[in-house]
Amino acid sequence: MAEKDPTDRNAFSVRGLTKTYGEGHSAVHALRGVDLDLPKGEIVVLLGPSGSGKSTLLNILGGLDRATSGTASFEGRELTTMSDPELTRYRRDHVGFVFQFYNLMPSLTAFENVELVTEISENPMEPGEALRLVGLAERQQHFPAQLSGGEQQRVAIARAVAKQPNVLFCDEPTGALDSTTGRAVLRVLRDVNQELGTTVLIVTHAAATAQMADRVLHFADGAIRDVVLNEIKLDPSEIEW
Numbered sequence: 001m002a003e004k005d006p007t008d009r010n011a012f013s014v015r016g017l018t019k020t021y022g023e024g025h026s027a028v029h030a031l032r033g034v035d036l037d038l039p040k041g042e043i044v045v046l047l048g049p050s051g052s053g054k055s056t057l058l059n060i061l062g063g064l065d066r067a068t069s070g071t072a073s074f075e076g077r078e079l080t081t082m083s084d085p086e087l088t089r090y091r092r093d094h095v096g097f098v099f100q101f102y103n104l105m106p107s108l109t110a111f112e113n114v115e116l117v118t119e120i121s122e123n124p125m126e127p128g129e130a131l132r133l134v135g136l137a138e139r140q141q142h143f144p145a146q147l148s149g150g151e152q153q154r155v156a157i158a159r160a161v162a163k164q165p166n167v168l169f170c171d172e173p174t175g176a177l178d179s180t181t182g183r184a185v186l187r188v189l190r191d192v193n194q195e196l197g198t199t200v201l202i203v204t205h206a207a208a209t210a211q212m213a214d215r216v217l218h219f220a221d222g223a224i225r226d227v228v229l230n231e232i233k234l235d236p237s238e239i240e241w
């Protein structure tokens, strides 16, 4: 029997990926050659010092930035050779983003903020269903200013998952939150992963977040120095911050 195509089980396969910003003396080598296979359905946490390349990799895999050399494929489809419209379609159909700052529309309710995305998605959840998933069923008609930071982040997560993306990219999702609220947000990310099977990538400086991951990528100086597979994953509520 023919060997199974390894891309079947991988969300991402990355080979020799580099990213250089600028040229000559001012060039910054943000990624110096990354090789990586990420199976579908995992929670992956990216750790490492400031400037080690975590966000750069996230942005390339999320179709927000382009590599300088090397390859990166999503479910067997090469991202590095996609045209701009193809990358836009990839982002629209397959990818959700959650950032440190929630970027909600202040004049729209929680429901309407989520609806903005579901209206333009092909196979969306109901906005109310997405808000239920993040534990905000009762707060749908509230405006961002009437919600706490953690609740606003949960609306942002609902907005990102409502289009049912294959992958959720989270860059410092708990960066602006205290530890209790941060744990509640991590629990929501875990629920999304478990209930929808979404692959979740989290860049964070909160190293304890690694305890809820399937896989932890340790970055240093533009490269992945170590990959750790967790045999035991903690519930976000058990994470010691």
Ligand SMILES: Nc1ncnc2c1ncn2[C@@H]1O[C@H](COP(=O)(O)OP(=O)(O)OP(=O)(O)O)[C@@H](O)[C@H]1O
Pocket: 021, 022, 028, 029, 030, 048, 049, 050, 051, 052, 053, 054, 055, 056, 057, 203, 219
């Ligand atoms: N648009 C850009 N132009 C020039 N240099 C950039 C740009 N984006 C990132 N860099 C540089 O690339 C390197 C890697 O940055 P990156 O944001 O990926 O690191 P990081 O590990 O995510 O850091 P942090 O934890 O501080 O967010 C840094 O030296 C950064 O200054």
